[in-house]
Structures are given as C-alpha cells and as structure tokens.
Amino acid sequence: MIPTPPVSGFGGYALAALVTLAVTALVVLMHYRGLEGLARRYSGRRHPRHRSAMLVIIFALLGLHVLEIACYGVAYWGLDQLPGIGLARGAVDISLFDGVYLSAMAYSTVSFGDISPDGALRVMAGMEAIAGLMLIAWSASFTYLEMARLWQDRGGPE
Template identity: 45%
Template sequence: MALGYFIVALATALITIAAIVFHYEAAYRLGAVTSWSTLRPRLRILVLFFGLLLAHVLEIWLFGIGAWLLAGVGPGSGISEMQQPGLLDYVYLSAATYTTVGYGDLSPGGHLRFLFGTEALAGLMLITWSASLTFIEMQNHWRDE
C-alpha cells in the first residue's frame, strides 16, 4: 500500500513538472513568434491563442495518459463510476479536472485522487498564465491595425 502511494506521488511530480516545463517552452516560443513575426497584430494574437490552446490540450492528455497508466496502483485507483474505463475516459476526467470544471459524472478513486488534485492546481495556474500572456499581447497590439 505504501508503495502505491509512493509510485503515484512520484508520477504526479514528474507529470506536473513535465506539464509546467512544456507550457513554459510553448509560451516562450509563441511569445518569440509573436514578437518577431511579420504577421498583422491581430493575427499574431490568434496564433498565440491557438498555440496556447493546443498546449493546454496536450497537457490534459499528458495527465490523462498518466492516470490511465497509474490505474490500478493501489486499492480503488481508477474512475469511481466505471468498472473498466478506457484511455478516453481518463482524458475526459483529466479535462474536467484541469479546467476545474469539477466532477459531475465521473470522479477519481483511490490513489489517483492525489494526481487529479494536483492537476487541478496546475491546470488553474497554467490557464491563468496563458490568460495573462494573451492579455499582455492584446494590450500591446490589439489596436495596432
């Protein structure tokens, strides 16, 4: 039982670090593209927006795949309402968690609650980071055309 907690905690730390580093790199590179780009200012904002959206989707998949791989580690680890959830069920639960929409039809069970609890915090922080970057870009270039 203690080994299950350790495995989930270690995997949670690694997945969270990977998501944050990935988001940092995506935001940095998108910022570089928008700063030197010859695109019209409003088009640069769209490139930034859709790039950040894609980054969030990939981060949701990262957490979902991690949960899918960790399913069954420890008693009751999985999705509480399902006997044999598939990968897309974990990705769906990951999206609900990451966006802090909350649990309605599915919820994590067992040791996976730690992963999903951490994902909620990381998702909230990464989404607000993206909102801040988009706001700054819009503030600087929205009326430049």
C-alpha cells in the first residue's frame, strides 16, 4: 500500500465534498438514464402480459438502487482509506462491504447502527440521505405512473 499524507481540517472536508458531489452527480445521472430506459421500453406498449411488466420495472428499480448504494459505498471505503478524512465508527478497518452497508443505511435514511460516519465522512452521509430520499421518491412516482398507465383499461392486477 502506498503511504498517503494525512488529509485533515478543511482539506479533508473539501475532498469529501468533492467526492460527494461527483458520486451524487453519477447516481442521479444513472437514475435518470435507468428511468428513461424503462419508460422507453414500456411506454405505449400493450401486450397480453402488460401487467407483468410491472414486476420487471420493480426489479429493475431495485437493482438500480443497489447499484447507486454501491457507488456511495465504494466512495466511503475509498475515503476511509485516507488518513485524516474520518472513519466509520464501529469498524476498526472498514471493508468494502462495510462501506456499502454504511451507504445503505444513509441512502435509505434508516439511520446508523453499528457502523456510523465520523469526521469528513459525515458530509457524504448527509448528502446521500437527501439524494436517496429523492431517488426513492422519484422511483415511487415513476412506478405509480407506469402502474396507472399499464393497468388503466383492465381494472387492476390479474
């Protein structure tokens, strides 16, 4: 492992903020493209199994959220490797899985349990909670609109 100089104080928070902005931009763009692809695939389609399309949409959205959580998780893990940035309390040496777990807790706004952010990592956790809330709401709105469109002529699920 290459030794890195400690990044502390304002520099650590600035680096955490830049990484947070980059990851947030990436996940919002991924979410937009994912919803765009689903809308393009299913809009205007009427076929005998149109209601089963909702299952595909739900599983695709779940996969999209897991991928977004993983993006933040990799960022937590990477930032935690730098001395002075902060650490994930509750883990002596944060693993990639710990980073993804921490990300899932922040993204879903469940809160923090046995692993929680400290120092500059709190910048990412706060922004991820806001982004996760918005992206989950966006998915819920999309799901509602697609369900209303796909089920409008048939009177509900079969």
